[in-house]
Amino acid sequence: MIQITATLIERRSLGAGQELRLRAPALARSLTAGQAVLVQTGCGLAPYLRRVFYPIALDDESWTLRVPADGDWGHAWLRTVAIGATLDCLGSVGNGFSVPAGSRNVLCLGEDAPASVAGPGISAWALLPAIVQAASEGRAVAFALEAALARDLIPSQRLPAAVEYHTAIRPPRIPDRPASPGVGVAQFLPELLPWADVVLAAGSLAFYSELATAVRAVRYELGRGFAQILYPAAFLCGVGACQACVADLATGRHRICQRGPVLDLVDVVGEA
Amino acid sequence: MIELAPHNKHSLALAAPVMAGSGAVGYADAWPPGISATMFGALVTPPVSWRPRRGHSPGRLAETPAGFILTTGDHNPGFRRVMDDHALEWRRLAVPILMALAGSTVEDWDRIAGRLEEEPGVAGLELHVTAGARPVDVANWVGVVRRATTLPLLVKLPSSQAATLAPAAVGAGADALVIGSGPLAAAVRQDGARLTGPLAGPAAFPFTLVGVAAVAELGLSVPIVAGGGICRLEDAQACFRAGAMAIQLRSLLWVDPAAAVRLVEALRG
Secondary structure, X not given: OEEEEEEEEEEEEEOOEEEEEXXXXXXXXXXXXXXXXXXXXXXXXXXXXXXXXXXXXXXXXXXXEEEXXXXXHHHHHHOOOOOOOXXXXXXXXXXXXXXXXXXXXXXXXXXXXXXXXXXXXXXXXXXXXXXXXXXXXXXXXXXXXXEOOHHHOOOHHXXXXXXXXXEEEOOOOOOOOOOOXXXXXXXXXXXXXXXXXXXXXXXXXXXXXXXXXXXXXXXXXXXXXOXXXXXOOOOOOOOXXXXXXXXXXXXXXXXXXXHOEEEEHXXXXXXX | OEEOOOOOOOOOEEXXXXXXXXXXXXXXXXXXXXXXXXXXXXXXXXXXXXXXXXOOOOOOEEEEOOEEEEOOOOOEOOHHHHHHHHHHHHHHOOOOEEEEEOHHHHHHHHHHHHHHOOOOOOOEEEEEOOOOOOHHHHHHHHHHHHHHOOOOEEEEEEHHHHHHHHHHHHHOOOOEEEEEEOOEEEEEOOOOOEEEEEEEOHHHHXXXXXXXXXXXXXXXXXXXXXXXXXXXXXXXXXXXXHOOOEEEEOHHHHHOHHHHHHHHHHHHO
């Protein structure tokens, strides 16, 4: 991990949210999709905690974060930062997505997930760098995305042309309520899961639980190495000291900054 | 050198006035970027209990204005595992290691303290007194540990009760006082649930400063260490002027390690 000053070089608005492109070569070159960056926001001491972002675009010189259109004061401050301003970044945190060398067919599954008890919401936008990289490597990529509102879906023009894109609108999940079958991206899984060599997913824990159920139903087993998920955790230090990001995984209570934030789906739901 | 245990035969001499507060660098195995042991006069481990503790459930962090609440519930793998995994490395570090004893398991304190008496990797103990403790509790707890070990004992007090509890701690054998853990506070997590725990970060600093000043005025003749929300050179200087001999950093190391480096260098200055 490094602490580095990044320069805001581009701002794009998308609905009420924004994308900020930050020039920080040393950080950009060390980042992979799914790794977190902790960004200082605000002036002085408030807000005090860094905001957690996952890159939505990467190149050799810069990385891009997406500021959601929510009421968070750190996000609100970021939406007002002038081009040319500098932002203090700590990253990268943990492990990112990694497509195994022999995987030809990559299935990406996303949900625009709200904040939960486990931590901040995970945006499917975090999958974008992995999608772009897999497509550029000549792999076949399918991307299925669900959101509560059409405006929260990723515009198709943001994806490489070769990516097969499926979208679904579904009402937000209600904790502790069983999922409705065939709703959201679940409707695509009977066709896509047998095709996939590897799955990369970003969403809520309920989303991952439904994914595991679907994998077991369609492929008859959930083995280690088939599905990688981005775990929604709240980070404070990012180096394993503070224990703020602990999560109860199948193998026990672990620090997500050390084990994740990208985990094998088996680590989350267990082998059974 | 700064002597934190002037009345103890073992001595606890710090080469620098800045300590890494409890758990700030894990068990000396979790270093924020740019941070190294040579910056500090001593390192304090996370709170350790005799048996492993799973701590509080996930969802341990909530933000407050200029600060945060972090409730780990003294999550730790237990004394034996901590020693197995880290004691060898502690011996190699050229900086004193203080083991923090979990405030939630005071019944373990004498047993752990006794085991550490002959451990070369541990230079002393930091006992964490929880909010709401009474002077008679503190006297009992510290007295039990004092009888179990001759190692230097630092007693960390809640800043809001520091002046009330300090005489009992010193009377029972504390070598130094750490002021202290932030006042109990509550904040709302990102999922809307309320989290209650000690206030941390800059918001806690005013409580630290008033606690340090109040204990210093008691004239107890033991060193005072200030910890809790120190994040600027001015904060550190205010603590020294109020009577502290050393300071502890924790949240600054997590949130802005480069600022911590600047603070340490400025104090070396």
